[in-house]
Amino acid sequence: MAFQDLLDQVRDLRRFQILQMVFLIMFSIIVYHHTRLENFTTFTPDHRCWVHILDNDTVPDNNSGTLSQDALLRISIPFDSNLRPEKCRRFVRPQWQFLHLNGTFPNTSEPDTEPCVDGCVYDQTSFPSTIVTKWDLVCESQSLNSVAKFLFMAGTMVGGSLYGHLSDRWLAESARWLIINNKPEQGLKELRKTAHGNGIKNAEDILTMEVLRSTMKQELEEAQKKYSLGELFHMPNICKRICILSFWR
Template sequence: MAFQDLLDQVGSLGRFQILQMIFILISNIIVAPHSLLENFTAAIPSHRCWVPILDNDTVSDNESGILSKEDLLRVSIPLDSNLRPDKCRRFVQPQWHLLHLNGTVSNVTETDIEPCVDGWVYDQSTSFTIVTEWNLVCESQSMDSVAKFSFLSGTLVGNILCGHLTDRFGRRLIFICALLQMAISETCAAFAPTFLIYCSLRFLAGISSSGFTTNCGLLMIEWTKPEFQALSTTLLVCSAGIGQMTLGGLAFTVRNWHHLQLMMSLPLFFFLVPTRWMSESARWLIVTNKLQRSLKELRKVAHINGMKSSGDILTIEVVRTTMKEELEASQTKSSLWDLFRTPILRKRMFLLSFVRFLTWISVLGLLVNLQHLRTNVFLLQCLFGIVSIPANLLGMVLLNRMGRRISQLLILSFFGVSILATEFVPQATYFDYLPWIIYGVSPILGGLIVLLLPETKNKPLPDSVQDIEKERRISRQAKQKDTFIKVTQF
């Protein structure tokens, strides 16, 4: 918490913070939508089996032109349970007698039907996707989910790896490496020759996405004071919303998945150039005992923020004296298990992880399955981005007015109720309601769990486990003092 004193001397929201924040936000506009690419690159268009009399130009069964395309489709493709042309089966031989049944039930048996042994015909008016390229339909339709699973699995691995690497090598370095890895892997994915290679590249992209997102937040929050941290986080989420709108607009105009993948990936290389002028987190440099580098960064920030005189006053001794307790604590070798060694930190880690788990079940479940809402996926993607901006600004107001706990309870509960409400929207066909109930109940439960966490509104970030221990002791002493006062009153 002592770092806040140093930050106040060099400026906690000046020109430096604004410039670095703008660069990070613009980068996030392009990076964030990569988690949603499969909404468009893996969209499942309308399809049916390939049949000779409809799709083979050399077949002369209909040279007279008497029969319409609908008639030929009726004698070639059986109907499914919804009385629509089946997507995965065809008749072994054309059933000409079906043209004279006038809607009555036919005597077609299963022996007259076979799977799509010659492939599929896709709706040419829709996008060219990985589904049409590798025929991920019918028996292979589950492979469509594998593509999404690959990226999300990468984010899980990335969160585990990048958290450790960020604490060891710094925020700036991992930010740059993650951006470079995403640029390379996503660009290569556009030229993937097989589905397996495509999924492998998307897995690598998921890993880099976690590293990028984590360090975006750290490089913004660790350079600002508590009063502006909610604003920084809100702007980061709003930039992701702008990214969703960008993705929806590009996907509407660019229907070839190769081209869309490239348009979302190639700009990432250009964002590597400005990273040369990014500043490392001085908070991390001090905690890792890199005092000379931290002093250099602090003076640089003071100069950019127009507080050169304050920066000149800063010395190694000032930094060492101000951060004395944190530096002493950093001498003790720490490990992952230290997060769970302290009771109060163990409780917070468990509750926050559980809340995040419940929230992201709903968020990702909703965002990566937009096509299953059976509406215009391009418009829906843009609407999600548009709505997220005022919603997050409202969330920031609630955070500053009502605190973190109550505002999260209200926001997550509203999110869950909104998803549950989709169950009452009439559907033309059968609706698989169970996943959406899970998506709706999870954030409501997460909102209630938040109430078990301490309020952090306008409070400085702890720099070490010792800070949390000190907070626990102060809280315990305050309770004992309060109890003593109440007892003495009687």
């Protein structure tokens, strides 16, 4: 490639390029940690409604002081068909009669139940706190969990598209972009900057406008051609880069 010949003159893969890659990897690692962290911060643990008689430290009803936690749970939270406490419903009033049913439970769709108006109690065995437990993103608010994930991915997409385009000015390949987009003076300036960064003292004598135009003549002619999206998949180098980037992502 013609541009590769110019890179050879500025000493490709030396100090300037290595520093660029180091900074790129550093910032990429930070972004990927945020992406992976979402798997843990949005974890939804087991939960049930908060009930006064079970979860309040001061219980006004003296009769409940001698009851076990299981018994208090039975009279406070309706059970589903699998005999497990409902996650998003509770009884409006304690159902004392359930203490004498010997493990059998009535239909849970009774009108004397209500949503978790006072919040939820969460199982903290796996994680002491997540964004789900902090903001009660369960039951009626469960959809907000998906909204949070959507906003994160939408921000990633917009940021990647916008700042990815802007960041091309700081990559070594930006010199090529400037040259083929009819900005040879700026492209030459970037190449000379790279050469100086790699310790070449006489970069102005080696990299001149005449050298640039003669070296990039074929590539400049190719840049004038218009390609369709389908033609990209007939270019082996492009397909290879797409596969590598997709695997990396």
